[in-house]
Amino acid sequence: VLQGVKDVGEKPRGARTADKAGWIKKSSGGLLGFWKDRYxxxxxxxxxxxxxxxxxxxxxxVELGSYEKCQDLRALLKRKHRFILLRSPGNKVNDxxxxxxxxxxxxxxxxxxxxxxxxxxxxxxxEVKVDKSCALEHVTRDRVRGGQRRRPxxxxxxxxxxxxxxxxxxxxxxxxxxxxLVSSGAKIHCENKEGNTALHLxxxxxxxxxxQQLVDIGLDLEEQNV
Numbered sequence: 001v002l003q004g005v006k007d008v009g010e011k012p013r014g015a016r017t018a019d020k021a022g023w024i025k026k027s028s029g030g031l032l033g034f035w036k037d038r039y040x041x042x043x044x045x046x047x048x049x050x051x052x053x054x055x056x057x058x059x060x061x062v063e064l065g066s067y068e069k070c071q072d073l074r075a076l077l078k079r080k081h082r083f084i085l086l087r088s089p090g091n092k093v094n095d096x097x098x099x100x101x102x103x104x105x106x107x108x109x110x111x112x113x114x115x116x117x118x119x120x121x122x123x124x125x126x127e128v129k130v131d132k133s134c135a136l137e138h139v140t141r142d143r144v145r146g147g148q149r150r151r152p153x154x155x156x157x158x159x160x161x162x163x164x165x166x167x168x169x170x171x172x173x174x175x176x177x178x179x180x181l182v183s184s185g186a187k188i189h190c191e192n193k194e195g196n197t198a199l200h201l202x203x204x205x206x207x208x209x210x211x212q213q214l215v216d217i218g219l220d221l222e223e224q225n226v
Contacts, residue, residue, distance in 0.1 A: 018043055020112040022105065023053070027097035035099060042112050045120030065120025066091040068174070070113035072106070073097060081106040085113065089175035090207035121172060162193030170198035170214070173207035178214075188217060 018041040025035040026049065038059075039050040049060035066088060073082040081103050085096040100106035163171070166186045169178040178198070182188060191197050199219045202210040 019116070020109070022109075023101070024105075024109065025099035027099075029094055029096075033097075042116055045116050045123055047113070047116065062096065063120065064113065064116040065123060066093045067117050067120075068176075069117060070110050072110065083110050088173055089209045090173035090205075162191075164190060166190060167192055167196070167198055167201060170202040170207070170210055171205060173202070173205060173210050175207075175209045175213060178210055182213075182217060188214070188219060 020040075020042040022040060023037055024040050026038045026040075027033045027035055039053045039055070041048040041050065041055070045064045047062040047064060048055075048058050049062065051057050051059055062085070064085075068086045068088040070083060070085050073084040081100040083098050083100065083106050085098075087093045087095055098109065100109055164186075166178065166181050166188065167190065168174075169181060188198065192201075196204075197219065199211065199214050202214060
């Protein structure tokens with residue numbers, strides 16, 4: 001099963017109020033992919049895909065935090081109001097193509113999905129804490145589940161982690177952003193407060209493309225967190 005996309009056979013329990021919903025054509029993927037009418041529901045950082053509007057059978061759940069952005073997909077015929085979800089570098093998910101019934105609906109979905117992507121990335125950031133033993137630890141397994149909304153990253157978050165833009169791009173696997181920062185003169189040997197370099201963060205999160213880029217520009221493979 002690809003990370004970020006799950007096949008689901010029934011309606012999720014405790015379904016939330018949708019941020020946006022409607023009928024959209026969705027591509028099955030591939031060069032010869034065909035288009036199917038699907039009823040979509042955007043709920044926070046998840047895109048739920050249904051066969052029918054009664055929402056009884058959820059055929060797919062898309063985790064938007066695994067995607068980089070949603071943008072217009074230029075078609076040969078302008079009347080094809082198509083747009084695409086582009087995966088984040090290092091994530092093993094597929095780009096997803098959609099077709100809206102109108103230009104207005106296309107623009108509305110692009111805006112809503114980009115907001116969902118941002119919520120997904122903020123959620124991932126908020127679920128990571130710095131342990132006193134200098135290890136980055138994922139805490140969702142033991143966290144008490146509450147009804148309160150998680151807040152987006154703030155300056156306090158960044159101060160606590162000691163993370164600058166380069167380290168954040170390595171942590172989240174944003175290859176293009178990391179390339180821009182490096183070409184603009186960002187210091188590649190920087191560390192966060194716990195001594196983790198960009199190489200450590202990319203390796204710990206399994207971001208192969210980012211890791212390869214850091215190796216190519218000369219980061220020391222033997223460097224240790226001490």
